[in-house]
Amino acid sequence: MDQRKEKPGKPPIQARRPFVYGSLLLLMRLLFKLLYRVSYDRDPRLDKSAGPFFIVGNHVAYFDPVICALALRGQPIRFVTGQEIANWKFLGSLFKKLGIIEIRPFRVNFSTTKEIILSIAHGCSVALYPETQRSVAGNLTPFGLATAKLIKHLKRPVATVISYGAYLGWPRWAARPRPGKMEVKTRLLLTGEEAASLSVEEIQRKLVQSLNVDDYSWQMKRKRPARFLSGKRAEKLSYACHWCPACDRPLALRSEKRKLFCSQCHLSLRLDAAGFFSASPGSPAPFDHPLELAGWQRGRTDQALREGLTIETSCRLDFLENVGEGEDPGEKERKGRLILSAAGLSFIPDGEDAPIRFEIESTPSLYCHPGRFVNLPDGEIIWRAYPQEEGFVALLTDYCRSVWSENNQFEHYLAEA
Numbered sequence: 524m525d526q527r528k529e530k531p532g533k534p535p536i537q538a539r540r541p542f543v544y545g546s547l548l549l550l551m552r553l554l555f556k557l558l559y560r561v562s563y564d565r566d567p568r569l570d571k572s573a574g575p576f577f578i579v580g581n582h583v584a585y586f587d588p589v590i591c592a593l594a595l596r597g598q599p600i601r602f603v604t605g606q607e608i609a610n611w612k613f614l615g616s617l618f619k620k621l622g623i624i625e626i627r628p629f630r631v632n633f634s635t636t637k638e639i640i641l642s643i644a645h646g647c648s649v650a651l652y653p654e655t656q657r658s659v660a661g662n663l664t665p666f667g668l669a670t671a672k673l674i675k676h677l678k679r680p681v682a683t684v685i686s687y688g689a690y691l692g693w694p695r696w697a698a699r700p701r702p703g704k705m706e707v708k709t710r711l712l713l714t715g716e717e718a719a720s721l722s723v724e725e726i727q728r729k730l731v732q733s734l735n736v737d738d739y740s741w742q743m744k745r746k747r748p749a750r751f752l753s754g755k756r757a758e759k760l761s762y763a764c765h766w767c768p769a770c771d772r773p774l775a776l777r778s779e780k781r782k783l784f785c786s787q788c789h790l791s792l793r794l795d796a797a798g799f800f801s802a803s804p805g806s807p808a809p810f811d812h813p814l815e816l817a818g819w820q821r822g823r824t825d826q827a828l829r830e831g832l833t834i835e836t837s838c839r840l841d842f843l844e845n846v847g848e849g850e851d852p853g854e855k856e857r858k859g860r861l862i863l864s865a866a867g868l869s870f871i872p873d874g875e876d877a878p879i880r881f882e883i884e885s886t887p888s889l890y891c892h893p894g895r896f897v898n899l900p901d902g903e904i905i906w907r908a909y910p911q912e913e914g915f916v917a918l919l920t921d922y923c924r925s926v927w928s929e930n931n932q933f934e935h936y937l938a939e940a
Contacts, residue, residue: 583695606628843898
């Protein structure tokens with residue numbers, strides 16, 4: 524049965540099921556208190572407004588929506604989430620009972636925007652993560668003006684839910700969550716009047732600056748850094764950090780248990796329970812933590828490509844979907860080489876098929892699973908690429924992020940007004 528919620532004179536919206544939502548929230552509250560000792564710092568101005576709110580937050584872990592719902596208890600919230608999450612085999616039906624709003628990648632999502640507007644009109648808050656993808660290294664992922672334009676149109680108060688410790692509690696490259704400590708701050712970013720009166724550029728600046736946080740800076744400000752429990756705290760870190768700063772080789776770093784090391788030289792770093800590097804005997808630590816290494820890596824990638832370096836890997840392409848009206852490709856699986864250079868990203872197939880030029884520069888954030896796969900658009904055809912080199916996905920996310928940020932002058936939003 525289709526669960527719809529109606530108000531006189533207004534189109535219906537997909538309603539969340541209160542019993543399912545409330546029961547799950549109670550369970551999650553107990554679980555997160557046990558695993559992460561979560562503390563909440565709530566802006567009293569939020570209590571003076573009955574809502575509904577348009578809610579934004581930093582996107583660093585799978586459980587970000589849970590943290591948001593716990594931080595704003597009492598507010599009915601619908602979450603905007605990607606289609607692939609909504610279609611998860613076991614949890615997809617549960618998510619739909621919670622009233623999620625689906626967004627489909629590589630498409631113009633008029634229906635999603637309409638559902639957001641209707642939800643707000645029906646008195647239901649809506650939460651959206653402007654970064655769209657969980658952060659790979661733990662810092663802000665650039666994003667365009669779409670969220671700022673939506674805020675301008677809605678003319679509703681905007682709340683931020685910023686979590687500290689969530690990334691270290693479950694880094695995107697890690698297989699499992701890591702119990703520790705988490706702090707969550709909720710703030711009123713904009714009143715309804717400010718959302719209506721400020722320009723899109725001014726709203727964007729406020730969004731960017733409010734979301735520009737990271738767990739490592741939070742750790743360094745604490746009197747005693749929080750510790751996160753994991754026996755394999757560096758396992759798969761090389762999915763995000765692949766470029767060796769000692770021998771200056773891309774795709775050279777490897778990881779195991781508590782160690783990040785180079786497969787080509789002497790570099791060996793240990794990761795402690797607070798998320799920081801400590802040097803192995805005879806190997807000084809060139810960076811304090813993985814985010815510093817990832818930032819250097821992004822700059823080094825940009826510099827190397829400008830200097831003419833070409834980086835390639837063996838790769839398998841699987842046809843994922845056709846988002847247009849044209850025909851599907853004849854071959855649904857192709858093998859060959861992915862090649863990244865200053866000219867962009869190309870796939871050279873084995874055999875006589877024509878090369879494919881992937882235009883990934885138009886997005887700051889590729890849909891991917893670091894170390895495993897990345898979705899690549901070829902016009903209306905979407906391929907899922909499985910590079911052989913485990914660091915190649917991070918290489919591509921670094922590349923498109925740098926090019927997009929430069930083309931869209933994203934860095935100027937980070938400067939203080």
